Amino acid sequence: MSHTFGTGSEQGVLTDREIAEDILTGKKYISNYYYAPAVLESMDPKLRSTFQQVHNNTQSQAKQVFDYLNSKGWYKPRQADAQSVNDLRNAAQESKQILSSIAGEISDTGGKSRVIGNQNIYSPESSSNLPGGGWQSQSYSQPLQTGSAWQSQAESQPFQAGTGWQPTYSQTPQWTGTQAGEGQSGMGPSSLAQWTRWGGQPSWMQSGTGGLHGAYGSQGVSGGYSGYTGYGGYGSYGTGAVSSPQSFQTGTGWQPTYSQTPQWTGTQAGEGQSGMGPSSLAQWTRWGGQPSWMQSQPGTQTGQWR
Amino acid sequence: MALTQTESWYLAESIKGETLMCQKLANYLNQVQDPELRRLVLDLQRTCRQHVDMLTGHIS
Secondary structure, three states, X not given: OOOOOOOOOOOXXXXXXHHHHHHHHHHHHHHHHHHHHHHHHOOOHHHHHHHHHHHHHHHHHHHHHXXXXXXXXXXXXXXXXXXXXXXXXXXXXXXXXXXXXXXXXXXXXXXXXXOOOOOOOOOHHHHOOOOOOOOOOOOOOOOOOOOOOXXXXXXXXXXXXXXXXXXXXXXXXXXXXXXXXXXXXXXXXXXXXXXHHHOOXXXXXXXXXXXXXXXXXXXXXXXXXXXXXXXXXXXXXXXXXXXXXXXXXXXXXXXXXXXXXOEEOOEOOOEEOOOOOOOOHHHHOOOOOOOHHHHOOOOOOOOOOO | OOOOHHHHHHHHHXXXXXXXXXXXXXXXXXXXXXXXXXXXXXXXXXXXXXXXXXXXXXXX
16 A cells, blocks of 8 residues: 555545645534534633633644645645735725714714604514614614624613623613524624625615614614614614514514613624523523523513523 | 533533544544654644543533
8 A cells, every 4th residue: 555645545545635634624613613602602611711722722723734734735725816805905995984984973963862763663563574683773872882782771881791691770681692603792793794694784884874774663762673873873673573672572682671772782693602691592492491581571670591 | 510501512512523533633643654744643632632631521
């Protein structure tokens, strides 16, 4: 039996190149599909730390195997062509312009939100009109909170990080984790590509700046889906049946509070993992059932994830 | 702290994955020709075992 280092292989015998490629594939797989979500789904800090450490090790090992393949000339990633780079620059520029316009609108309104629309989207008739899901609504004057979920709270409250369940001042627990799959929690759609799965663009992307669009909602009372109207309307997109301001809403990140506003605080389909709660309703059975607040009447002080 | 069902699932899958990787690496050691790759595989195998130990340590 003869071996070759790189090219060609006998039946049933792997070359060094094939072995290295297989190892790299295995490392990528276990890192992406096991450790990355495991870190985000772990509630126990020690276990989370272990998953994080193993994840880091695995990524480091993958790099070593890649370096080996690359040094042998067996894995040479292609350079992006000029057109792709140009498209990338344009996309980056477009993003900067969008962010710039948002900043301008914030200053234009002096931080005061405007609410449009009187539609009670909690009603069964109107809730079916909500596409996508996940854009946080806010009907009160609030600074845009970055680095966290699109959060809305009726009163100024410190952002509570660390878990998926985030009670507000009203003691209402709020799931801020992800939906199925990948992604970061609490950040809304984790990529532009995901927006299509969210039901399309938010309205502010479809219109000029300063326009009031995309606010599905009432005047911010009793859970109206009012968009981030002060900023030209971060449309409050949502899915799922919503029957009342206090009722639990399934399948989306919209979380009603007992106060006023529904809150999207998680991501939608796909990636990520966040927090420590179930990432979808389907997962609840694996998590041991409903949180206690779902079994209680609105207004009662529950909300501890147990 | 008792494991949640999700944690338990990821632990089980991770341990199985690392164990399988260890088995593959042991097999590959018999096939690898390049000394550099052999050293790499040995190193990976050692780390793989450590991972299994770390992960199984969370199972009481």
